Amino acid sequence: AQTVTQSQPEMSVQEAETVTLSCTYDTSESNYYLFWYKQPPSRQMILVIRQEAYKQQNATENRFSVNFQKAAKSFSLKISDSQLGDTAMYFCAFVPYGNNRLAFGKGNQVVVIP
Amino acid sequence: DTEVTQTPKHLVMGMTNKKSLKCEQHMGHRAMYWYKQKAKKPPELMFVYSYEKLSINESVPSRFSPECPNSSLLNLHLHALQPEDSALYLCASSQESQLETQYFGPGTRLLVL
Numbered sequence: 001a002q003t004v005t006q007s008q009p010e011m012s013v014q015e016a017e018t019v020t021l022s023c024t025y026d027t028s029e030s031n032y033y034l035f036w037y038k039q040p041p042s043r044q045m046i047l048v049i050r051q052e053a054y055k056q057q058n059a060t061e062n063r064f065s066v067n068f069q070k071a072a073k074s075f076s077l078k079i080s081d082s083q084l085g086d087t088a089m090y091f092c093a094f095v096p097y098g099n100n101r102l103a104f105g106k107g108n109q110v111v112v113i114p
Numbered sequence: 115d116t117e118v119t120q121t122p123k124h125l126v127m128g129m130t131n132k133k134s135l136k137c138e139q140h141m142g143h144r145a146m147y148w149y150k151q152k153a154k155k156p157p158e159l160m161f162v163y164s165y166e167k168l169s170i171n172e173s174v175p176s177r178f179s180p181e182c183p184n185s186s187l188l189n190l191h192l193h194a195l196q197p198e199d200s201a202l203y204l205c206a207s208s209q210e211s212q213l214e215t216q217y218f219g220p221g222t223r224l225l226v227l
């Protein structure tokens with residue numbers, strides 16, 4: 001079974017500052033996708049960023065970037081220039097090739113303080 | 115467009131009622147999913163439909179009955195639910211069912227009295 005671990009269940013960050021969320025995963029697969037999803041109080045689960053395991057280059061989406069360390073099985077998310085709308089629960093997720101079950105971490109609650 | 119819609123947004127039902135949740139996507143995705151999510155927990159997979167056929171049932175009680183009438187529509191029929199079934203029910207879809215990004219709907223908040 002694949003496992004995804006997120007530590008630091010709740011984090012606060014000042015507006016315009018940077019916050020990094022950590023995620024580690026356990027798998028014997030070599031081909032897989034990793035995701036960060038954001039779930040604000042509105043409850044909609046929104047895709048933030050996606051990383052294919054075969055790509056060495058770290059994915060970026062505007063103010064969101066990841067640090068993907070395949071050997072260490074680590075996939076952290078950096079939110080730069082934090083905005084109030086970034087307040088949400090952030091879930092790290094993993095899916096191996098040939099499997100349609102997303103494995104989620106327990107989530108990190110991020111609160112952006114004005 | 116990556117929109118998945120769900121209706122209703124909120125639902126309150128008694129333990130003897132029968133109700134249905136509806137999910138729709140018009141992205142041409144061929145895989146659709148139902149998840150159950152409790153407060154401050156990650157979503158838990160319930161069912162997966164691939165090409166309109168049920169491919170995964172995660173040992174969900176029979177009081178939950180999924181249906182996929184066509185490739186754009188997914189229903190979840192509810193009957194004789196228990197208070198512990200109160201949760202947020204999320205629908206998702208993906209291009210195919212393997213190694214593809216899942217896009218989620220806004221969810222239906224269900225309260226069973």
